[in-house]
Amino acid sequence: MPRIIELSTPGRGFTNITREVDRELSGSGLCHLFLQHTSASLILCENASPDVRIDLETLIQRIAPDGDPAYRHDDEGPDDMAAHFRTLVAGHELTIPVQNGRLLLGTWQGIFLWEHRAQPHRRRVVITQVPESA
């Protein structure tokens, strides 16, 4: 069965979830991570310098500004529509190769949950493992 992990976010920002994912794994094949939301992202990011994440935030705000006057959809505030477009651009799922129960990540790759909404949220990630071809 696919497993679901629930995570709390502190509002807009990044949470490194590499360890939470890694300990769910066994065998070899692919690990698929699926966020059941359209206003937060799952991304791989350089895990060394926090400045990279600050700059990602700066750049994405330019193309998905909060409270843009053109928005029709603002039911939940100025960050509502921005969050949907940020999710489209940054993605909401990852597939990562697994070998002997370990993620085959590059040295500098970490898995981050990127909360796009201003307020804290509970987020659900579905983890599915599939075996490699014989």
Add this chain to the structure above:
Amino acid sequence: MPRIIELSTPGRGFTNITREVDRELSGSGLCHLFLQHTSASLILCENASPDVRIDLETLIQRIAPDGDPAYRHDDEGPDDMAAHFRTLVAGHELTIPVQNGRLLLGTWQGIFLWEHRAQPHRRRVVITQVPESA
């Protein structure tokens, strides 16, 4: 064998294909949807408010404008190169967990085919299911 569904689009805009996909499924694991084109997208989108899709269209036009004077590639009109960049940004494939023949989507997630070209097109989606690890 992978199955292929062919869909007609009415030109630029969104078509909800969640039901067409859901009825192709059985068992548990992952469902992969692959669009065999570089000028249309498969996305997950908030399925409640149509305004979200209107705003996605507004935002993507800012970063992939039709008929930009810088384009070299305009063989098929002002929307040709814009469609390729829109596809790069919004994606052309989705992988979604499946449990007992049902997509494990979040409450507000729907699957949409997003036609980026101005004219109607026929689009081919390859659906592949893979089983979860034992």
Add this chain to the structure above:
Amino acid sequence: MPRIIELSTPGRGFTNITREVDRELSGSGLCHLFLQHTSASLILCENASPDVRIDLETLIQRIAPDGDPAYRHDDEGPDDMAAHFRTLVAGHELTIPVQNGRLLLGTWQGIFLWEHRAQPHRRRVVITQVPESA
């Protein structure tokens, strides 16, 4: 076991790797390509006109400019942070259906490694095949 292919890039630009991938495959199911880096991309692109790739480069530079004064992260030069955001937007993994050992690509789709850094690099792509459901 997942296989790893190592590729040399000539600095910023595109390398068509469709043939390198195709010859690694057998059977039917899905082929997953995973780049173990956060400053280069794997994309599907129109394979006929080189102008499309020139225009992709033009458009992505607008949203991920080199040497932007707002960047905090510039340890490795003006293209360092730009490369991370380009990777976020354009992606670093692909999943493609396979039938009888051949990629089920559309007529105009080719697989390209897109180097985002200015200097030549060695890049590692992890190839994993998974079987389709019975």
